[in-house]
Amino acid sequence: MCSMKCADILIKNCSLLTPEFEVISDQSVVIKEKKILEIGDESTISKIYTADEAINGKGKLLIPGFIDAHTHICQQLLRGRITDEYPMIWTRIMVPFESSLSEEDVFISSQLSCLEMIKSGTTAFIDAGGRYMHQVARSVLESGLRGVITCSTMDRGGNIPESMKSSAADNIRRNESLFNDFHGAGEGRLDVWFSLRSIITCSPELIQDVFEKARELGTGVHSHMNEYPNEVSYCLENFQKRPFEFLESLGALGSNFLGAHGILLSENEMDIIKNYDVKIAHCPISNSGKGFTKTPSLINREVGISLGTDGAGHSSLSLIDQMKVFKSLMKVYWGMPVFDPMVMPSRTILEMATLGGAKSMLREDQLGTLEVGKKADMVLINIDKPHIQPTHNLINTLVESVNSGDISDVIVDGKMIMKSREVLTLDEEKIRYESKSAFEGLKTKANI
Structure with a gap:
């Protein structure tokens, strides 16, 4: 006693x-x-x-703990390959890489990702969706981390290998199976959401099915949004609406939706995001090669904003690095022209990396601040x-x-x-050895 x-x-x-x-x-x-x-x-x-x-x-x-609100666990073995490359890296490099992944590759990649996150102070993450996500679940449960996982969801796209596309029904079935197997696993550390890889690679039917199933199961939806000009052009040409306007027209939007990147936003889209309590995850290092986010305008609308790394293909998995870069980007682009050194205070950025991530995970009542309970x-x-x-x-x-x-x-x-x-849950030496072996094989298989 x-x-x-x-x-x-x-x-x-x-x-x-x-x-x-x-x-x-x-x-x-x-x-x-x-x-x-x-x-x-x-x-x-x-x-x-x-x-x-x-x-x-x-x-x-x-x-x-830091919360990485947008990452790609399956791309850990892509580190250093897409920097200093001409567009389109998605079709030339990333798609061949991802379509070449085996189950063992995904497991090794996810082990290495979990190891890096732990050592950089990330305690929870939201993954954008990939293949063989049961192997990612296995790594998360072993590592002790908290995570949100989902399947890569696509049913169209001329440059996408058929092996990475499925019918709307098959996409929903696969993601629902992942949900049934792992949602709430690890005594609640693992959540399973639904996803759209992008609006360009998902039909309107699939988009509606994804949001409907997520609402039915009471879980979240994650997608890349307003990241590239061709994504905006695609929506305007095919639907006469910008991306968030298009999702609104489908009756899809709600507070359970997390849009990654959110770079090329119109004033109306920012109002839509606010009205539906949509969450936005900025990825400062990845985004810096595509444009400047309108974060001050989103903050003025009291939109929930979090930070993500966008996976090892773009940067380290350190949110500390993202915070540094984000502060400089906001100061240069939004602060200097109007001489406002306080355009993005450090406190605000730190809140995005912690409480903002908790809000994006739909867990702000449990995570994001140090409070009793x-x-x-x-x-x-x-x-x-x-x-x-x-x-x-x-x-x-x-x-x-x-x-x-x-x-x-x-x-x-x-x-x-x-x-x-010292990481207590994973064998660091073993993971580093196996990662190097898998890395060499993938370069050959993916021809990258």
Whole structure:
């Protein structure tokens, strides 16, 4: 019997990011049964609680785990291939690559993705959809991460191999099977959504079927939206409407929809996004080669915005890197012309990478901030380093100077999955070895 109250994990004497996105020091956090049980001053908590595992938080900052709201788990072995390439990389490189993936390739890719996410402080992600997603589910469950997965959904497109396309009925059947097998798995860590790969590769019938089935099952829908000019042109030429206007005309839109990228948005489309409570995930590094997002206008409309990496084909899987680039892009494009250095404050960007991601996952009541009763998904950052301390404003420095190597510990669902930079749930050496072997084979198979 404990003479004190017992907990699973006790993080002692750390600095902590509050739900108001301010930093307070000398705090301790009590974790029990996957949730945050109590937050308080170290002097008080230490007298009340003992724990199975105690973590010394001195010199560390505790924040909610980063949430990658748009990634491609199956493209981890595409790293470095599409940069500095002429269009269209989708048909010349990415489609041949993805159509060549075997089940084992997808499993290895997803293992490597999970490993990289953990080591960069990402505790949850939303995948855009791929092939053999049961193998991705297997990796997520093993890694201890929290994730949203879905099947790649397409039924048209002249440049798309037939092996990657299916009838509307087959697309729905395959995704529903994934839902039945894995939705809620890992004691609720894994969700299954429905997806549209893009409006160009999905017929109106398939689009309506996807949204209808998602509503029936009470789950989300994810799609690439307003990313390329040809996507907008396609909708205007075929439907006389822009992409979001077209989805609205089909009666598809709702608060369960997440549109990735959202670069080429009209004023009316931004109003539509607001009216239907659609969520938007920007991918700053990937988007920078296509245009500048109208984020300030979306924020003024109180649209839910999150950040994504768009997968290893475009960048690392570090949301810390995305935050840095995003701040610079917003400052240069929107701030400089009107001399507004506050056009995109660091606090706002940090909120997108945490609470914004939770909103995109449809889990803001459980994730995204450190509050009593919420899930214990959090990371500790070693801030006792020369590139971080001393600082006049730790939030600014977190966005400007912190890097993935500063992430020391990761907790998901109340379980420690990385401690002092050592991943506890995955065999890092084995994954790196197998990834290199699979990488060489894929280059030959995909002829890229």
